[in-house]
Amino acid sequence: MQYLAEGLRLPTNGLDYTLLAIYFVVVLGIGFAARRSVKTSLDFFLSGRSLPAWVTGLAFVAANLGATEILGMAATGAQYGVAVVHWYWIGAIPAMVFLGLVMMPFYYGSKVRSVPEFLLQRFDKSAHLLSSVLFAFAAILIAGVNLYAMSIVVEALLGWPQWVSIVVAGVFVLAYITIGGLSSAIYNEVLQFFVILAALIPLTILALKRVGGWDGLSASLTKNHGDSFMTAWGNTGIGDSNALGANWLTIILGLGFVLSFGYWTTNFAEVQRALSAKNMSAAKRTPLIAAFPKIFIVFLVMIPGLAAAVVVPKIGTSGSDLTYNDAIPLLMQELLPNGVLGIAVTGLIAAFMAGMAANVSSFNTVFTYDIWGKYVKTDRDDRYYLRFGRLITAIGVVASIGTAFVAASFSNIMTYLQTLFTFFNVPMFVVFIIGMFWKRASMKSGVWGLVAGTGAAMVNYFVLYKQGIIDIPSDQGANFVSAIVGFVAGAVVMVTVTLFTTPKPESELAGLVYGMPSPGMEAPPEEGDQAWYRKPALLGWSALVISALCYIPYSF
Numbered sequence: 001m002q003y004l005a006e007g008l009r010l011p012t013n014g015l016d017y018t019l020l021a022i023y024f025v026v027v028l029g030i031g032f033a034a035r036r037s038v039k040t041s042l043d044f045f046l047s048g049r050s051l052p053a054w055v056t057g058l059a060f061v062a063a064n065l066g067a068t069e070i071l072g073m074a075a076t077g078a079q080y081g082v083a084v085v086h087w088y089w090i091g092a093i094p095a096m097v098f099l100g101l102v103m104m105p106f107y108y109g110s111k112v113r114s115v116p117e118f119l120l121q122r123f124d125k126s127a128h129l130l131s132s133v134l135f136a137f138a139a140i141l142i143a144g145v146n147l148y149a150m151s152i153v154v155e156a157l158l159g160w161p162q163w164v165s166i167v168v169a170g171v172f173v174l175a176y177i178t179i180g181g182l183s184s185a186i187y188n189e190v191l192q193f194f195v196i197l198a199a200l201i202p203l204t205i206l207a208l209k210r211v212g213g214w215d216g217l218s219a220s221l222t223k224n225h226g227d228s229f230m231t232a233w234g235n236t237g238i239g240d241s242n243a244l245g246a247n248w249l250t251i252i253l254g255l256g257f258v259l260s261f262g263y264w265t266t267n268f269a270e271v272q273r274a275l276s277a278k279n280m281s282a283a284k285r286t287p288l289i290a291a292f293p294k295i296f297i298v299f300l301v302m303i304p305g306l307a308a309a310v311v312v313p314k315i316g317t318s319g320s321d322l323t324y325n326d327a328i329p330l331l332m333q334e335l336l337p338n339g340v341l342g343i344a345v346t347g348l349i350a351a352f353m354a355g356m357a358a359n360v361s362s363f364n365t366v367f368t369y370d371i372w373g374k375y376v377k378t379d380r381d382d383r384y385y386l387r388f389g390r391l392i393t394a395i396g397v398v399a400s401i402g403t404a405f406v407a408a409s410f411s412n413i414m415t416y417l418q419t420l421f422t423f424f425n426v427p428m429f430v431v432f433i434i435g436m437f438w439k440r441a442s443m444k445s446g447v448w449g450l451v452a453g454t455g456a457a458m459v460n461y462f463v464l465y466k467q468g469i470i471d472i473p474s475d476q477g478a479n480f481v482s483a484i485v486g487f488v489a490g491a492v493v494m495v496t497v498t499l500f501t502t503p504k505p506e507s508e509l510a511g512l513v514y515g516m517p518s519p520g521m522e523a524p525p526e527e528g529d530q531a532w533y534r535k536p537a538l539l540g541w542s543a544l545v546i547s548a549l550c551y552i553p554y555s556f
Helices: 014-035 041-049 053-064 067-089 093-109 115-122 125-158 162-210 213-225 248-266 268-275 280-311 324-335 340-376 382-407 413-437 445-465 475-500 536-550
Strands: none
Touching: 014 162, 014 340, 041 340, 041 382, 053 162, 053 268, 053 280, 053 340, 067 125, 067 248, 067 280, 067 324, 067 340, 067 413, 067 536, 093 115, 093 248, 093 268, 093 280, 093 413, 093 536, 115 125, 115 268, 115 340, 115 413, 125 162, 125 268, 125 324, 125 340, 125 382, 125 413, 125 445, 162 213, 162 280, 162 324, 162 340, 162 382, 213 280, 248 268, 248 413, 248 475, 268 280, 268 340, 280 324, 280 536, 324 340, 340 382, 413 445, 413 475, 445 475
């Protein structure tokens, strides 16, 4: 197939478009159905804290399983090989378990409506305002990545110019979030989770069949890229060369600890789903339930990415206009028959909407509650904030359309996302973790920890790495190092500032610092949640053991 001559265009027909149209109708129908339950701002922003654990758990993983996850991780597989499993088994599961078992009792027990609001209670207004602004800015950038990812699919499906695809997609998501608020987003995310699986499973099976099964795939890629391309830990010794450009230490510390914990424990786009749960037990189980599908989803994005590197050997190479981001659409074009192609396209669009909705719904909550309602209009009634929430949703989508064109300049959108997480989530994580486990941490240390962590990560990436002052083989490796630098800088500055400033009175730290629980954190499980298979500790440790065992076949 002459990709460069004919362009990336999927051979869709009436059946494919019919499946897509049915999906759009269902999504909007869920939005209108959810609208009936939106009577207050809490209903709009947090679903009235009324949802069961299985709904919030599936929404939690679906919010992460956006188009950036599918296209980006497939791109990472095509570019770096089996090392993509690190983003799941060490770069997600431990942090998700930590969030469920350790941090959710603080979040849910303190009754905060957002992640930045927790910093207001633990530190002061300066830390709260800075974290709110940083998070709102990051959410718009990440939503823009989802829009760009969506434009790749729509352009391949309909042949529309990229800018048209971005605008039309943004308007559609705006409609169903504005109509039904977070409940609409969450129930659609549950639907989208199953649609995404229906899209990825047949693509993975057909991709494996095309390349001669796992043995044929492994033989081809080993021949072209070397032995380490098909192992998780191959050539990751300090000083060794590998496709990822990172060693075992930067993988464990940079990705497995700093980036992973920074993303999963402080990213409100994820935490918001748990905060919408009906009780403490459901809130704790939300990320733990999500951890189990997360363990195995890696195969549905890694295998297509690896297969694309075999089926389309020019992908990502110099002189080719095919980037790693095109791995999934290229395989769809090459392998899927009509009907199945329609399901796959619908699945990618569902993934886009899940990721986009997660970031837009978290953005409107933080901007309304933590910025506008706290520092601009502080004395309005609840109906005002409900109306404003819908307005700022529209503004957020428009801003996301602008940032989508920034994402278009990156050949691997997952690398771009990891860079954003390094700058925004890692500094927030160090402030959270020190504030939660060190009661002496002063009120002023929070804001200076954020400033130092963000500044140090940016200096390391843009000045030391991009200017060639330090030698790091790849952008991903640079992200890992920048994350470590940002974490250490933030921690050092927090400790230093604490030594010279006044700590918060212990009477104000109940429910905010480990060892000083509040009554809400100690609440017993609701009726029906006492069953042994619903115990958070069992769910968490089981997920950790399974993810560790998954490494064994890919370690050498």
